[in-house]
Amino acid sequence: MVTAQIIRSTRTSEGEASLYDWSTPAPPSQQPKPKPGRRTRRLPVGSAISFNYVAELLKEHLPPSSPMHVAVALLIARAVGTSLRRLSAFTDVIRSLTPFVLIKAPVARFEASVGMMLEDGLLLPFSVILEDVAREGSLSGRFRDSRSSRQQMRLHTLAGSSLMKRDDRTIRRLLRTAMTDAAEPILVADETPTALTPVITETADLVVECEGFDRSMIADLLSLCIGVPSDVALNFMKMKAFDPQSLSIDDLLLAVRPGRSVEEVLTVLAMLVDRCAGSDRDGKDTEDAGEGRGRSGGGKSRAKSAEKEEAKGSTGVEVILPEPPIPEAVLVDTDSPPLTTAKGAPITVETLCGYGAAQAWTRDLKADLELWREGGLTWPEMSTKLLLSGPPGTGKTTFARALCNTLQVPLLVTSVANWLEPGFLGDVLQRMSAAFTQASKHAPAILFIDEIDNIGSRSSAGARQHDDYWVSLINRLLELLDGATKTEGVVIVGATNLPEKIDPALLRSGRLETHVRIPLPDVETLTGILTHHLGNDLPGVLASAPANRVRLRPAAARNADRQKLRENSENRKTAKGKGTAL
Numbered sequence: 001m002v003t004a005q006i007i008r009s010t011r012t013s014e015g016e017a018s019l020y021d022w023s024t025p026a027p028p029s030q031q032p033k034p035k036p037g038r039r040t041r042r043l044p045v046g047s048a049i050s051f052n053y054v055a056e057l058l059k060e061h062l063p064p065s066s067p068m069h070v071a072v073a074l075l076i077a078r079a080v081g082t083s084l085r086r087l088s089a090f091t092d093v094i095r096s097l098t099p100f101v102l103i104k105a106p107v108a109r110f111e112a113s114v115g116m117m118l119e120d121g122l123l124l125p126f127s128v129i130l131e132d133v134a135r136e137g138s139l140s141g142r143f144r145d146s147r148s149s150r151q152q153m154r155l156h157t158l159a160g161s162s163l164m165k166r167d168d169r170t171i172r173r174l175l176r177t178a179m180t181d182a183a184e185p186i187l188v189a190d191e192t193p194t195a196l197t198p199v200i201t202e203t204a205d206l207v208v209e210c211e212g213f214d215r216s217m218i219a220d221l222l223s224l225c226i227g228v229p230s231d232v233a234l235n236f237m238k239m240k241a242f243d244p245q246s247l248s249i250d251d252l253l254l255a256v257r258p259g260r261s262v263e264e265v266l267t268v269l270a271m272l273v274d275r276c277a278g279s280d281r282d283g284k285d286t287e288d289a290g291e292g293r294g295r296s297g298g299g300k301s302r303a304k305s306a307e308k309e310e311a312k313g314s315t316g317v318e319v320i321l322p323e324p325p326i327p328e329a330v331l332v333d334t335d336s337p338p339l340t341t342a343k344g345a346p347i348t349v350e351t352l353c354g355y356g357a358a359q360a361w362t363r364d365l366k367a368d369l370e371l372w373r374e375g376g377l378t379w380p381e382m383s384t385k386l387l388l389s390g391p392p393g394t395g396k397t398t399f400a401r402a403l404c405n406t407l408q409v410p411l412l413v414t415s416v417a418n419w420l421e422p423g424f425l426g427d428v429l430q431r432m433s434a435a436f437t438q439a440s441k442h443a444p445a446i447l448f449i450d451e452i453d454n455i456g457s458r459s460s461a462g463a464r465q466h467d468d469y470w471v472s473l474i475n476r477l478l479e480l481l482d483g484a485t486k487t488e489g490v491v492i493v494g495a496t497n498l499p500e501k502i503d504p505a506l507l508r509s510g511r512l513e514t515h516v517r518i519p520l521p522d523v524e525t526l527t528g529i530l531t532h533h534l535g536n537d538l539p540g541v542l543a544s545a546p547a548n549r550v551r552l553r554p555a556a557a558r559n560a561d562r563q564k565l566r567e568n569s570e571n572r573k574t575a576k577g578k579g580t581a582l
Contacts, residue, residue, distance in 0.1 A: 101207075400493055
C-alpha cells in the first residue's frame, strides 16, 4: 500500500506537476502553479528518496505499535546493550550456522512473547517454525497446523521456566538430541528471576540479559505506543513514585491503549500491580511469570507451580483413601451364592462379579506387592499397569475403587477430560505431569486414568486440526508411563469405552500391556451383583417372595402350544384362500 502511494504520488497527467519531484528544479518563473488545495513537496536537489519522508509515510499507514512488540524489542535491546561491549559480538554469533543463544529478561510473559514474534517474523527478517527441545509445545503457545506446506526455517527453543524443574542430566540429553538431530539454531528464552543451571549459562555461545522494566524503558514504550513524550512520562512516574519492576507484558497490553493519556495508563498499571500483589497476600492462585501462555508454566519453577496447583485441588486429581476391611461375613442359604459381604463392608475385587482376568491380575498384584514391601521383588518385575475396556456401565470405575480397598493403598482418580480442561498445551501437559507426580508422592498408590481414549492416536494424523497438539499429548503420556515403570509404588489403571482409538504405543510392553475387556453382565453376573448389593438383606428378600408365584410350564408343554398356534394359523390362511376363490 505504501509503495503504491509513492508511485501514484510521482505520476503526472495532463501537464500537472508531480507532488514529489526529484529532478533539478526549474526557475521559479517556469514552475507550474499548484492547484488550490494541493501541496507540492520537493526533495533536496540531487537527493534520492528521503529516509525521513519514507518513515513519515510508513507511520501514517502502519497500525499503532503493539505494547508487546515494543516491550520485547526494548528488553532485547537493553540485554544486548548491557551484556556486550561490541555489537559485532552479537551479530557474529547470530550469523553462524548453529548458534546457541540465551536471552534472559525477568518479565512475566517474556518467553511466550518472544516465541510469537519469532513466528510472525518480527525479530528476524523471516518467520520461523519453533521446535521445542523439551517437547512441551511451541514456545509461543500457538498450535501449528502440520498440514501447512510452507517452507520455513526451523528454530530449536527452550523456555527457562521449563528448565527449572529438570536436572542437569536431562538438560544435557535434551541439548545433545537437539544438536545432533539437525543443524539448527537453539534459542533459550528465560523469564525466571533466578539464574539457570551452568549447563546452559556456561555452554551457550552468547548470553544476553537485563534487569527487566524500569522507568526509562516504560517512558520509551509510552512514547512509541501512544505518542507521550518520554520526559513527560518519566517525570509523571517520578511524581507518582511508580515502580514498574513487577509489571508483566500482559499488564502493558491491558493498560497501554490508543487514546489514553499517560495518567490513565499509569493508573491502570498501578491497579493491575496492586491486584496482583493483593492476590499473593490472600494466598490465591496468581499467574506466575509466563504462566498461561499455553506452553510450560510460570517464571518460577514449574514444579513449584504444580505444588501450588495441587495444594488447592486444581490438578484434576481426586485422592480416595482405602476403607479399612471388615472381616465379618454372613452365610446365606445354599440356593444363593455362597458368600456375601456384611452390611457396611467396603467393596473389594474379591466381592465383584464378571471381571474375569482382572480379578486374577489383582490377586497376583496383591501377592507381588507384599513381596515388594519385604524386598523380595523389584517394582519393574511386577505387572503394575492395566487397561480396562468395555461398554459404558460395566463397572470400570467400580473396579478401581475395589482395587483400592483390596490393596489398601490410596486411589488417585483423574481423566483425560480433566487434563484437557485448561485448553492451552502447556497447562495440559503440566496437569498430566502433576497427576503422576502426585501419585508418586502417595506411593504405593493407584493412578486411575478414565476416558483414556480421548487422547487419540498418532495414526489418525491429518484427521483433525492441530495434529501437533495431540501428538505432543500422546508423546508426553508415553514418557510418563515409561517413567512410572521406574517410579516405585505407582500402579496405573486406564479405562476406556473405545480401545480401538488408543495409540498402539500406549499398549506396548512396559506401558498398558495388560488389557482386560469387561463384557455386559450375563445372568450369573447379575445374580452376583444383586447378591453383593443386598448383603445381609438377601435372606429377608428371598423370604418375602409371594407364595403364589406364577410358575413356568414345562418346556415340552410350551413347545406343544407353539406348534398348535402355528397349525391354527395355517388353517385360517387356507380357509381364507378357498373363500376368495369361490
